[in-house]
Amino acid sequence: MMAYLLKGVSILGAAPTDLHISDGVISAEPAGQDAEVIDASGLVALPGLVDVHTHLREPGREDAETVETGSRAAALGGYTAVCAMANTSPVADTAGVVEQVWRLGREAGLVDVQPIGAVTVGLAGKQMAELGAMASSAAGVRIFSDDGFCVADPKLMRRALEYVKAFDGVIAQHAEEPRLTEGAQMHEGEVSTRLGLTGWPAVAEEAIIARDVLLAEHVGSRLHVCHVSTAGSVEVLRQAKARGVRVTAEVTPHHLLLTDELASGYDPVFKVNPPLRTRKDVEALRQALLDGVIDVVATDHAPHAVQDKECEWSYARPGMLGLETALPIVLSVFGPKWELIADRMSIAPARIAGLDSHGGDLTRAGTPANLTLVDPAARWVVDPAELASRSRNTPYAGHTLPGRIVATFLRGEATVLDGKAVK
Numbered sequence: 001m002m003a004y005l006l007k008g009v010s011i012l013g014a015a016p017t018d019l020h021i022s023d024g025v026i027s028a029e030p031a032g033q034d035a036e037v038i039d040a041s042g043l044v045a046l047p048g049l050v051d052v053h054t055h056l057r058e059p060g061r062e063d064a065e066t067v068e069t070g071s072r073a074a075a076l077g078g079y080t081a082v083c084a085m086a087n088t089s090p091v092a093d094t095a096g097v098v099e100q101v102w103r104l105g106r107e108a109g110l111v112d113v114q115p116i117g118a119v120t121v122g123l124a125g126k127q128m129a130e131l132g133a134m135a136s137s138a139a140g141v142r143i144f145s146d147d148g149f150c151v152a153d154p155k156l157m158r159r160a161l162e163y164v165k166a167f168d169g170v171i172a173q174h175a176e177e178p179r180l181t182e183g184a185q186m187h188e189g190e191v192s193t194r195l196g197l198t199g200w201p202a203v204a205e206e207a208i209i210a211r212d213v214l215l216a217e218h219v220g221s222r223l224h225v226c227h228v229s230t231a232g233s234v235e236v237l238r239q240a241k242a243r244g245v246r247v248t249a250e251v252t253p254h255h256l257l258l259t260d261e262l263a264s265g266y267d268p269v270f271k272v273n274p275p276l277r278t279r280k281d282v283e284a285l286r287q288a289l290l291d292g293v294i295d296v297v298a299t300d301h302a303p304h305a306v307q308d309k310e311c312e313w314s315y316a317r318p319g320m321l322g323l324e325t326a327l328p329i330v331l332s333v334f335g336p337k338w339e340l341i342a343d344r345m346s347i348a349p350a351r352i353a354g355l356d357s358h359g360g361d362l363t364r365a366g367t368p369a370n371l372t373l374v375d376p377a378a379r380w381v382v383d384p385a386e387l388a389s390r391s392r393n394t395p396y397a398g399h400t401l402p403g404r405i406v407a408t409f410l411r412g413e414a415t416v417l418d419g420k421a422v423k
């Protein structure tokens with residue numbers, strides 16, 4: 001096993017120090033002659049990023065992404081763990097499928113791939129999937145979600161919340177009241193009116209979150225809200241948290257930056273669920289992340305094949321890439337608030353997902369060496385053709401972003417060095 005000496009690194013923005021990695025952990029002692037020395041002056045070390053919402057598309061849509069290509073994109077983005085959403089084909093609604101995804105993740109060996117299990121059979125919202133079997137499988141599923149679809153039936157949602165309580169699982173809800181979003185193409189507001197496109201009203205998200213925090217409170221179980229996108233949702237969450245409801249929430253980098261105005265050009269790269277909202281929503285989401293009302297940044301990395309994205313707006317699939325641009329976008333929005341970034345992108349998501357070996361304290365000997373090195377001074381231009389993802393649907397093509405991932409380590413082994421994936 002390789003040993004590393006990161007010379008002059010700044011841990012979370014603190015004064016430069018030497019960081020030793022050996023035997024897969026942070027070490028107090030230099031490893032000796034054999035350690036590979038990395039000049040880390042000017043670089044910031046963060047605990048490896050953890051994404052609680054990634055679409056890897058395998059099995060079923062390997063033309064858009066595979067566990068391996070998505071894992072590589074993740075490592076290059078500074079991630080050491082990703083939670084793979086269940087909306088694959090077949091759906092990850094049995095122990096067999098989640099174990100398959102988990103095994104493919106191990107084989108790729110670039111990040112820890114933690115499968116998310118479906119809440120309902122086939123994501124159809126009718127019958128509960130075998131949550132217990134997925135939880136006790138080799139994959140050890142902790143998060144369950146029908147993401148892509150909402151668990152709209154309140155009785156099913158209640159039962160699922162009750163069921164996962166037994167093994168401290170969590171239901172991650174894609175909050176969208178389907179009756180309020182029929183035919184929706186974008187956020188309902190001034191821009192949709194001008195463009196003549198059917199709108200996805202904010203209340204379709206807020207009504208489900210309001211219902212679900214009440215259900216979670218009633219049951220005393222854990223709820224996680226996926227990709228929160230509106231100012232009203234933030235207020236519902238703020239009140240629920242103040243009452244002590246066991247709810248956590250995520251926001252995507254794109255909802256922290258982009259607005260519905262971008263639909264005006266009819267470029268489907270900006271079509272996503274939930275839709276890009278207004279400047280007021282963006283401001284509320286930023287404040288909520290700072291306040292901790294929103295716990296984590298999650299990418300909702302949603303790769304799509306060219307034919308599913310480079311077509312007319314109404315036919316295009318919703319979703320955008322996220323893994324390779326998440327940290328730079330967060331850095332561009334908040335600046336070098338490293339403690340905040342480490343908490344919202346590593347420590348809190350690791351806690352939500354139950355990934356105990358991630359999000360650790362890099363100043364403590366014995367912490368598993370899951371970390372990433374960022375060059376905050378480096379700026380780079382996003383070129384979709386250069387991304388490791390198998391898909392090209394980044395909304396940031398041509399944008400100059402701050403912050404380059406220089407190296408990533410998974411249990412002390414480099415997965416990225418000099419900004420390149422090692423395999």
Ligand SMILES: NC(=O)N[C@@H](CC(=O)O)C(=O)O
Pocket residue numbers: 055087147148149174271272273274300302303317318319320
């Ligand atoms: N976010 C998206 O627009 N799309 C996701 C599903 C989802 O997260 O809702 C996808 O799987 O493509």
Ligand SMILES: [Zn+2]
Pocket residue numbers: 147148149174226227273274
């Ligand atoms: Zn979703």
